[in-house]
Amino acid sequence: MRVALVASLAWHDYRADSRLSACAVLALVAVIAPLLVLFGLKFGLVGSLTERLERDPAVREVIPMGGGRFSAAFIDALAQRPDVAFALPRTRQIAATADLSMEGLDRAVNVEMIPSGVGDPLLGNVLAPTDLYSVILSATSAEKLGAKAGDWLEASFSRQMAGQLQAQRTRLHVTAVLGLEAFGRDAIFAPLALLAAVEDYRDGLAVQAFGWPGDAPTADEQRVYPAFRLYARSLNDVEPLRVYFAARNQLVSTQAQTIAQVQSLSRNLSIVFWVIAALAVVGAVAAIFAGALAAVARKRRDLSVLRLLGFSTGALLLFVVLQALYSGVLAALISVLLYSVAESGLNHLFVQVPGEHASHLLLRHYVIALSGVLGASVLAAALGGWRVARIEASEGIRDV
Template sequence: MRLALMALLAWHDYRAEVRLSACAVLALVAVLAPLLVLFGLKFGLVTTLTERLERDPAVREVVPMGGGRFSAQAIAELATRPEVAFVVPRTRQIAATADLYPDSAAQALTVEMIPTAAGDPLVAPALLLQAPDQVLLSQRAAEKLGVQGGDVLSAAFGRQVAGRQEYQRTRLRVQGVLPLAAFQRDALFAPLALLEAAEDYRDGLAWPGHEPQANTARVYPGFRLYAADLDGVERLRRYFAERGLEVATQADAIAQVRSLSRNLTLVFWIIASLALAGAFAAMTASALAAVERKRRALSVLRLLGFSTGALVAFVVLQALYTGVFGLLLAWGLYGMAETGLNRLFAPAAGEFACRLLPSHYLLALLLTLFCCLLAAASGGWRAARIEASEGLRDV
C-alpha cells in the first residue's frame, strides 16, 4: 500500500516537473536510439550474410582434391557423421560424360554427369528421381537442347574398342530442370547406377556393366559431399586433413563472415560502453540534483512517517519512469530508422539490412531499467540520509 502511494506521489511529482523530466527522457533517447540502430544494422547485416551462405549449397560443399580411393562402405560411414548432410559417390570424371540427343534435333550436346540421390541440396524435393531412367538437367543444358520437364531424350555413351568407336544409347526421361542458381554448367543429374553403368561400359564391360564381383569391389575416386551447416565445413576439413586428404572448401568465406561478426560486435560494445557510461553519469547527476532540489519535500515525507525504503523508492521510481519513457521513444525512432534503412538498401525478399528480434527489445528493456536503477542508487542513498528534523523548518 505504501509502495503504491509512493509510486503515485513520484508520478505526480514527475509530471509537475515536466520540463526537467522531458530533458532527462530526451537525454536518454539520444543515447538509446543510435545504439538500437547500430545494433540493428550489425545484427541485420551479419544475419543476412550468414543466411545467404547457409542457403547457398556451394558454400557447404566439400570437394576432394586429386584422385582418391573410397569404398562404398567408407562413403556410407561418412554419411553417418553429424556434420554431413548429403554424400554420394562419384565415378571418374573422364567417364562421367554423355552425349544428349533431343528428338527434335540431331545435334548432340555433351554434358557432364553428376550423381544425385534423395536429400541432394541442389535438387528440390519435388524433383526427386523416382525411376532409374529419370534424370534432371541444368537450365543451361535444357535451354541448349530445347527440352523441359517430362520430355524424353536419347543419351549416347562412346568408347573405343580395338581402334573402332562404339556407342551405347539409352532413353532418358527429363524429370525436371534445375534453376540456374543451383548449377550453371551443362550437366545431367542422374542416379549413381547410370554413372556406374557408363563407367563400366567405357572400361570394356557389357552394358549395363553390373557384375556382382565388380560391384562389391568398386572403388570410387571421389564423392559429392555437403556439410549440414557452416560450422560443419571447418570440422570436415580438419577431419579429412587428419587423414591426409586435401579438400577444397569455402571455409575462408565462412571465416570472413564470422570475423566480420566478431569485429562488429566488438565495435558495437566499445561504442555502447562509452555512450552508456556518459548516459549513466548524466542520470546519476540528475538523480543527485533531484534529491538536493527536493530535499525539504523528502524530509517532510519522512516527518509524515514514510520509511527510508519509501524515500529510496521515490527516487528510484522516477528514474524508472525516465527509463521506460526514454526506451519507448527510442523504440519508436528506431522503428522509423529500420523501415527507412531496409527500403534504402532494398535487400532481397526475406532479408533485412537492419533488424532486431523480440529478444533484443526485451534485453534493451532490462539493461535500460538496470542502468536506471544503478544511476538512481546514489540519489536513493542521499535520500535515505535525510532526517525528519529537516522538515520541521518548513512546518
C-alpha cells in the same frame, strides 16, 4: 497500498517537473537510439551474409583434389558423420558425360552427369531421381534442349573399343528442372547406378541392366571411386572436415576462408559494438546517478515532508527510483520508434535481395534492451538516491 501511493506521487511530481523530465528522457534517448541502430546494423548485415552463405550449398561443399581411391563403405561412413549433411560417390569425370537430344532437335547437347540422391542440397525441394531412367535437368540444359519436366530425352553414351567407335542409347525421363541459381552448367542429376553403368560400359564391360554388350565384370572386384560429393551440415562444420581430411593426407577444396571472413567480421563488429555500448552505458548510468543526486537535493524539502507524513527511507528511495524508471521506459519507447524509422530507411536504401536486411532486430533484442535500460536506471537511481536516508522529518516541520 503504500507502494501504489508512492508510485502515484512520483508520477505526478514527474509530470509537474516536465521540463527536467523531458531532458532526462532525451539524454537517455541520445544513448539508446544510436546503440539500437548500431546493433541493428551489426545483426542485420552479419545475419544476412551468414544466411546467404547458408543458402548456398556450394559454400558447404568439400571437394577432394587430385586422384583418390575411395570405397563405397568409406563414403557411407562419411555420410553417417554428424557434421556431414550429404555424401555420395562420384565416378570418373571423363566417363560421366552424356549426349542428350529430343525428338525434333537436330543436334545433341553434351552434358555432365552428376550423381544425386535423397538429401542432395543442390536439389532443394525437388525430389531426387530414384530409378535408372529418371534424371533432373539443369536450367541451361533445359533451355538448349527445349525440355521441361515430364519430357523424355534420348541419351547417347559412346566408347572406343579396338579402335572402333561404339555407342549405346537409352531414354531418360525428366522429372524436374533445376533453377539457374541452383546449378549454372549443362548437366543432369542422375542416380549413382546410372553413372556406374555408363562408366562400366566405357570401360568395356557389359551392363546387364541396359543390355549393353561387353566383357563380363569380375564378380569379386570392389568398385573404387576417384572422388565424392560431400556437403557439411553447417558452416561451422566445414573447417573441421577440412582438418579431418588433412589428417588423412587427403587434399580438399573448401570455402573455409570465406566462412572465416564472415565470422571474423561478426566478431570484430561485436567487439566494436560492446566497446561503444559499455562507454554509452557508463555515461548513461553517470547521467542517471547525477540526476538522482540533483533530484534529492532539489526536492529535499518535499521529501522531508513525506518523511514527516510517515514515509520510510525505503519509500523515499522508491520515489526516486520510480522517477528514473519513468524516464527509462519513455526513453526506451521513443528510441524503439526512432530505430524503426531508421531501420526502414536503411533497408530501403541498401537492401536489394528480398529477405535480407541491412538493419534488423528480433523481439528478444528489444526485450534485452528494455531490461538493460530499466536495470541501469534502477541501479543508478538507487546509488544516487541514497542521500534520502539523511533527510530528517524536522526539515519538513521547519518548512510548514
